[in-house]
Amino acid sequence: MNENEKNMQLTPEVQMLISGHIPGTKYLDSRFDQLQLQSDELRRNQELFREQARDLKLDMDRKFSDVDKHFEISRQDMLERFTQVDKRFEQVDKRFEQIDKRLDESRRDMKERFEQVDKRLDKVITSIDNLGNKLDKRDEQHRSFTLRMFSLAITISLFGVLGVYFKTFGII
16 A cells, blocks of 8 residues: 555545545446436337327328318319309399390380371371361351341341342332
């Protein structure tokens, strides 16, 4: 034993104090073993988590592909319905065009009928005017005839009264 070794040797009391505060290799080995077990368990749990995440991703991909299929089917259905609606609108437009044509024809027919009625009314008015003129001429002729007859009747009556008057006074 050299001097350094003698200085390094500690008394048993000191060794007890130091060993109480500084853990031994067995303790450190057991702690390292526990840490290794925990690390291994964490790796296994990570692998399980990765597998579950992969499974979840696959499930989600399947579900989203199903949703995509449903969306595509719905989209196609809506496109077909819109196409049908467009066809119906085209039919309605054609019907309205036919109705417009019919209305235009009806307007023309009505206009022609009203023009014919106007012409007939004009003819009726001119014939009424002609009848009025004829009646006016007849009235004038009848008046003048009636006035002549009246004048003649009065003249004859006057001659009759004068004849009676002359006869009464004995002039005749």
